Amino acid sequence: MAHINIKNQPDAESAILQVVALQKWSKTWGWGGASFGQSMIERRAIDDAIKAKNHGAFKAMQRRGYWRVELN
Helix, strand or coil: CCEEEEECCCCHHHHHHHHHHCCCCHHHCECCCCCCCCCHHHHHHHHHHHHCCCHHHEEEEECCCEEEEEEC
């Protein structure tokens, strides 16, 4: 599953807003070893959600000291 770690945010909504506002494109996300060809559908979905400013397309889960944001 693709994810990106966001630090120094007080809540899940702020972490998701940072992904969208700062346009953290799919090329900066962690893919867990998946090849570019295997991840194309997810990459397009992430980039399309950021372009459309669709905050509901993402979910954030709290970890130790950071938020892990994934595609919903």
